Amino acid sequence: MSTEIAEVAQFLKGTTAFQSLGDDERAALSRRVEIRYVRAGEAIISAGDHNAHLFLVRSGAVELRLAGQELSARLEAGSAFAYPSLLRGGEVHNTTCALEDTLLYAIPAEQFHALRATNAGFKAFFAKDETRRLAHAIAQKRADADYNLDRHEVGKLIGRATPVTCEPGATIAEAVKLMCDENVSTLAIAEGRTLAGIFTDKDIRVRVVGARRSVDDPVSTVMTPAPATLSIHASASEAMALMARGGFRHVPLCDESGSLAGILSATDILSAIGNNAIDTGMAIAKARDNGELVEAARRIPESFVAMVKGGVHAGQAMRFTSALGEAVHRRAAQLAEGRLGPPPCPYAFVVFGSLARDEQLVGSDQDNGFVISDGAATADLAYFEALGTEICDLLHECGFVHCKGGIMAKNPQQRLTVSGWQERYANWISRPTEDAILRATIFFDMRCVHGDAQLSAHLHDETAHLASQNPLFISYLARDAQRSKVPLGIFRTLVLEKSEDGQKVFDAKGQAIMPIVDTARTQALAAGLTQVGTIDRLKALVQAGKINADDAQSLEDALILVNEMRIAHQARQVARGIQPDNKITPADLSSLERDYLKDAFRVIRDGLDGLRRNFAGGIA
């Protein structure tokens, strides 16, 4: 005879409260459970009673009524209740009734106290501290991930111990012979161990043979000088993002002293994880015409599903998807320039919103514009009109559909000179109105993806500074953020709206992600910080001493957690061929995930409350 009651132990394992116990503890506990069936409407425990059990809803639902108040909470399968009375020694303050016909597991008080004494995780759960519980959940998820790219240093992935190098003064013939002898496709050109450039098989084809160069010329004349490098301590995910974004397959690695340590190839990463995100990045960068670019861009959702299936976690999936999106935008601009000829004056092709923050998932629309040099002549503007139209229509074909709000370089108000943009931002900042702010917040998340990055960087810095000097503007931002309805009732219940088909859903983007993004943006602009990514902003805010490190960590945890759910949801939709959306049905989540979600909403609500107190004058 086994000690475990299998059905019960199995159920305990799936609940948040008992998840932290070991299998043995759950097996032993399953024998101490008493089962009770309660009909809808019946009281389970009443205020004033003495209670000696921790209750767990096995099926059905119960209602917790707070003594003396018109408040109540609905608890469903997997939720525990009545523990506050156990912590008080048994005195019951809140009446709990069955809302539906309900099956309960009652666990004797002595078991509850014994587990609290011996198991830190169990005790922490019943400490009722949402932020600590959330941090615990994230740590757990990270530990469970199949392969964590953030934990793998690229220095450990490279196959060769010492890189094959060649002096810049060597001839092309010597360099090529070295490559043949050593059987490498990429050669590091270095003086001693100081990297000067790289020279690849492709360079032999394009820059030497194709250009009919003499093989006696110095290799330094045909190498790629000053290539992008990474530290050997960089993570595999950073390297993947860099490759996907740049459309190249080799990255030189440098050690602590800055000297060359090796060459990381895409194959090194692929052999470590197996994944097609880099291939998609290559196909995008190599696209020779619109047709090829569209075809490559259409592979992004598939790469996304492959990443999620491969155990890539939310932060990484977003980073890669954003990197691929950025590559499509850049290639679209290059192809358009190729057809229209070089731009008549410097300009920056900028993106706004989630792509600018590196937080994009599949199925996003496009938000972009041009920042054109003030030196542009009136005649030049016609070029940018044609360029904007070409790029935006091509992006539309690529799956970045036209922006409903018209935030696209094909529209004249999105093609402004530097001073034109300065004026537009100054207008938002110094004369804010509720309506204007509603539509303008997206513009404060801006990044250049092609062209002269200096133009937009300068504009962005100036804007952040101006914003920090205008408390009225910040108060409008803080109030605007309060529009998000955090679907959390008192006592951690999800308060959801019904979708068209009658399902109760929550909008993961609108109700969870955006409030976090808004919180970080408002705080960052108030402090005059120029970071754009939400997590970057939170980190910078902590460094600047503007917010508490624990609060920032909790917001980051909440962002990652909801994104995990959202990404899993979208990956399922993409795999089924459905257009991905952000409407998640809590019924699709496990009771564990629902509990974490409630913790996340609590953190989000605290973040918004902080904004209201500090910046909105408490009025929103």
Next chain:
Amino acid sequence: MIKKWRFERALGALQKSPHEALRSFAASDWPARNMPAIDAPMLALDFELDGLTKDAHLLQAGWLECDARSIALSTACGFDIKSDARLKSEAVVIHGIGEQRAAAGRELGYVIDQLIAALSGRVLVAHAAMMERDALRRAVKTLYGADLPIRAICTLTLERRLNPNLVGADAYRLGPCRARYGLPPYAAHDALTDAIAAAELFQAQLSRMPRDTTLSQLEC
């Protein structure tokens, strides 16, 4: 009335049995027939058999104490029963108990003694209780040559009363019955799990009946 007379006559016969297990069964306190069912001590029981015929062998037994208010898992017992009989392949597929496991179980005599002790003074509750009752009586007859009187409540019979006229062969099976009361689905065909499932169903059924419903109104 007749039921009561027959039960007591059979108990009387057991009082003189040479077997201790049967004597103490006969000597226990039995709940009065007019006792409200919500106050009565019960024992939920389930057997897994290797067939539906009269000579079917017991493969597994699971039981636990329960009453109208609480089902105490601390009293739960589940045993695989040792059997030399070749198992009939179709039943084994259903229950997932292979010959090897059946051969590794407890002796039938041990399990039946434990069960008789647990059932002393309690009313048996099972879904299709006739099967459990007949199998237990047969086992006792084989082991001790005695007739064991058993008081039983059948949740299937109660369900036919509470929800008559349901259509379909499956409507009165344990799972669908439970679903009508909002009880969760369980993995079927583990004797202890089925015993727990029957106990929960009985609590749910009782919650639909008048509070003063007596045992005699429920026993079959």
